[in-house]
Amino acid sequence: MSSPPLRWKQQLAGQMDPGWASEIDDFESQLQLRSQGKLDEKVFAETRLRRGVYGQRYDNGQRHDGIAEATLAFADRPTKGSETLWDAPGMQRIKIPGGGVTPEQLEVLADCAEEYSDGILHVTTRQDFQLHYIHIEDTPDMMRRLAAVGITTREACGNSVRNVTACPRAGVCKTETFDVSPYARALMEFMLGHPDVQDFGRKFKPAFSGCEHEACGLIQLHDAGWLAREKDGKRGFKVVVGGGLGPVPHQAKLLSEFTPEEEFLKEMQAVARVFARLGEKKNRGRARIKFLVAKLGIEEFRRLVEAEKKTIPHDPRHTAFLDDMPRTQGEPARLPAPLPPGEHSDAFKTWYATNIYHQRQSGYSLVTIALPLGDMTSNQTRALVDIARTYSGDNIRTTVEQNMVLRFVSSEDLPALYEALDAAGLASPGAGSIIDVTSCPGTDTCKLGIASSRGLAGELRNRLGAKSASLPQAIKDLKIKVSGCFNSCGQHHVADIGFYGNSRKIDGRTVPHFQVILGGQWTENAGSYGLAVGSVPSKAIPEAVEALTEGYVQGREPNESFQSWMARIGKRNAREIIKPFMKVPAYVDGPDFYSDWSDVREFTIGDLGVGECAGEVVSLFGIEVVKAESQAFDAQITLDEGDAEGAEDGAYSAMLSAARALVRIEYIDVTEDADDIVQQFKTRFFENERFFDRFAKGKFGRYLLDRHANPPARVDTDLAKQRIEEAQLFIEASHACEARLAPEVAVAGQPAQESLATQ
C-alpha cells in the first residue's frame, strides 16, 4: 500500500479561519452529494454561486463549432444546476474587498491560476479576480488555499452582497475627504454571511467614494454607495441607493445627506431588511433594488429605512470597527523622496505621463500597471509581487478599469521600478487613456455574451496603441468601454465611447454588431449615462471609432469635453457620423463581416439560446423594424428637446412597431391598432414563449405588455429615459426572436451564391 495522497485540507489546517474552513468543508460535502445525485440541483446551484463558482459558455454541452452545432461529449453525470453539466469548465470569482491584495495573497492567486486555470489572472470591472476553465472538483482546495491567506469567495456571486468596491486612491488621494478603505472593509466584514442579506431577490453591489467630483468609487451606478463627508468635524457619509447599470440603467437616489460613521452599518442593515422584505422575488428582471426604489419613490423608501432602523436591536459590531482605525494602510517599504532630475528615456517619460499619480503624501507615487484586457500571467504576478515587496510594501490594489496599482512607491525609485516592470512586460503606458480599453469577458467565456467584447477591445487597443504617439491629447483622454451584451458588465454607459454587443440578421445570416453609446460621464462618480445612437457591425467599429474621434477633434471648441461636444451636436448628428459604417456588405462581398473578432467561426447566436425553426426566411421584418428603430431614435431627440411625455409616447410607439413587424411575419393583416398589435403579439409570441430569451425570459416582452396595460398618469424625465431604454431592448429582443425564427443558412459546403438564391 502506498501512503494516502496529501490533501490541502490537512496541509492547511490551522492556517484558515475556522469558520471559513468549516464552510468550505460543507461545500465539499454538498459537492459530493450532488455528484451522487443526492442533493437537489437548484439548491446546489445557489450553493455554488454563493461561493463564487459560476458556469461558463457551452456548459450545457452544446457548442457551434463554426460548421455545425456540436455536442461536447461530457460524461453523463448529475448537473451542477439546471443545464450546467458537471464536467463543463466554469469560472471562479474571487472577491477582493476594496481591491486590496497583499503580496502573499497574490502569490497564492498565481499558484491557483497555474494549477487550476490556464495561468491567467483576470481583473474584473468590480475589482475582483476571475479564473476561467475551472473544474468544480478543484474548487474546495482552491478555496482552502485562498482562505489560508485571508481571501474568501463567499458571496462573490448569487443573490447576495457582492464585492465592496472602493477607489484605489483611497488613502493617498489629494482630493478625498478621508480614507474610505477601513469603512469598506468594515461593511464587508459586517455583511458577509449576515442573516439580513440572505433573502435578497437579486444581487446587491456596494461602493465607497472619497471624492464627490472624481470618478472615484462610481457610487452613482451602484445599488448602494457611500460618499465620505465631514460635518462639524465628524466623519460620515452621503448615502445613495438604487443605482445600477444593466439593461435599464438607473442613477442612484439620495438616501441621506449625512449619516454619521457610527450609524452607517445600522442604516445599511435597515436598507437590507427593506430590500429583502419588499424587493421583487419572482421576476429576476425587476428584482434589483433600483426597481424597488423607483417603484416606491425615494421618499417612501427613506421613510421605510428610517422606520426599520428603529426596530434593529443594538449590535456592538455597528461601531466596534471604529476602535481600531485605520488599519488597512500597510507600511511603505521605502522612505519618500522626489524623482531625481536627469535624463530619462522616452519610454519612461511616456509611461510616467499616464501611469503615475502623485500622492498627497509628498515624495510618494501611485503607479498604475496597465493590464491588457485585465489579464496577467502567473509569472508576471510573481514578478509584480517581488517588485511590490521591494518598492511599495503591502500596498497593492486592483481597479475597476481592470488594472493594478502600487501605492507608496518612493518617487525616487520610479526609474528603477519602471525597468523592473518593463522586464516583466508590465510597463505598458497609457493607463486610463483611450488605449486602456475596458471589456467584460463577452463571448470568450460568458454564457450571456452576444458579441466578442474582448476581441473588439483587443483590436481597438492594438490599432490605437500603434498610433498613440501621434494622437491629439483630446483623443488620448477619452475612455472606451465594451460589454458583450446589454447587461453592462463592461460599464459602457459611463464611457465617452461605449459599446454593447448585439446582432442583426442580414443576407440570411447573423452578423455580430455593437450598439454605440456616446457621451457617458465617468467623473462625478459616473454622474450620467451615455445614449444609444445606432448599431454598427463589429468589423466596422474601429473605423467608426476613428470617425468619431476625428469628428470630435475637428468639431470641438477649445477645451470642450467629448460629453459637451456630444450634447451640443445632438444625437442626430452623432448618428450621421457613424451611419456610413452601419451597412453590412452581402456575404459574397465581405464574408469577414460574418465572423467576430478573435474568432474565425461563422457568427451565430445559437450558443446563446436554443434555436427554433419556423420555416421561411421573411425579409419583411427587416424592412418594418427599421420604423421602430427610427421611432426610438426620435424619442431620444424629443426627450433632449425637453418633451418627456412626447418621448415616452414615442418609445411606446417604437415597441408597438417592432411587435407589429414580428406579428406580420405570420399574420400579414394585423391592423395599426395598438390593442390589436398587443393582442396578436401576446398570443403569437409571448404566451408561447417564442419571444423569450433563454436568460432574460419574458422580461423584454413584458415592457410592452406592461406599458400597454398601464399607461402612465404622469411622465417625468426619468420615466421617459427608462421607456426609451426599454424600447431599445424590446427592439433588440425582436431582432433576436426573428433570428431564431429564420433558419440559419447552412454555412459549410454550400456555395455562397446558392445560399443567396434562397432569399
Place this chain on the structure above:
Amino acid sequence: MHPKRISVKFFVSPDPQLAVDLHPFIGIFHSFIQQKTVEGLLIDVANYAHVPEGPGVVLIGHDVEYAIDSTDGRAGLLVTRKNFGGAVPVPYVLRDTLRKALGMIRAIEAHPDAGLKFAMDAIEIQFVDRLAGPNTDAGYEAARAALEGPLQEVFGAGASLARGHTADSRAMLSVRVNVAEPADAGTLLDRACAAVGGIRTQNGAAPPEPDAKPQTPWDVSAVALEKLRDEGADFVLLDVREPAELEICSLNGTNIPSGQLHGRLNELERDAHIVVHCKGGGRSSKAVEMLRAAGFGNVWNLRGGILAWIDQIDSSLTRY
C-alpha cells in the same frame, strides 16, 4: 506521487526565443476541434495573444490543453494533461501526454497556415500540482525517479534530466530533458504509443489506420470499432473483464469474464460477428484465439482494449 496535472513542453525550432505569430492558431485550433484532428474532449479556443510571455493561444479541452506558449521567454507547444478521474501513476501520464503532444506536433507541422516546426532535442516537464510535486530537492528526486525510465524508453538511453526553475522556489517543479540522439516526431510517437499499449494516435498527419504492433492476427482498432457502431453494424461486443472492472468503465458490451468463457460458449453464435475487448488487449487476445480455435469464424480483438477506446474515442470514461 500522483499529481493532478502534468505538462510537457516541446520548443519551437530553430529559435524558441523568436516571437511566434499567434494569430493563425486561432483558426487552426478551431479547425482541429471541427475535424477532431487531435486527441481529447476539445471544448474551445482561448486567445491570450495580448499577454506577453503567456499561454498565447490555447486549445481548451476537458482532459488535455494545448497551448502555443511562450512562458519564460521560450516559445513552444505546452500540453497539459488533467482530470484523470483517479490516481494515475506518473509514468503512464507522461507517456500519454507525450503521445498527445507528438500527435499535435505532427498536426501543426503539417498545417499550411502554421509555419512552425518543433525541436526534438529538449523538452520540459512540469508538475502542475505544488502539493504532490513540490519544487524542492525531494520533489525533484521523486520526479526524476518516476520519469527517467519512461523518458529513456521514448527518447533513448542518452536522455538526461536536470532540474529547472531553481531560481524561484515559487515556480512549479520543472524537469528539463536533454536528448543526446534526437529522433523525428514520428519515431518518438511510435515509441510513446508502443509504451502506452501499442496504439498509435490519430491525427491529420498520421495514417488513418495506425500501424501499431498487432496483438493478434485479428485486431481491429478503436477507430474501426467506433465506425462499426456508427454504421449500426450487426455485431456482438464481448467484454471479457471481471464485473468489478465494468463498474469503473464500460462500453456496454455483453460480459463473460475470460475465466468463464470456455464454459459459456453456448451463449454465443458461431457465425456471429464478434469483437472482444478487455482492459488492454491481453485477455481478449487469448479469448479471440480460443474462440477461433473453437470454430467461431468471425471474431476480432479490440487492439489496446478499453484503454485504447478511452484514449482515442471517449476520454470521459474513467481510466484505471
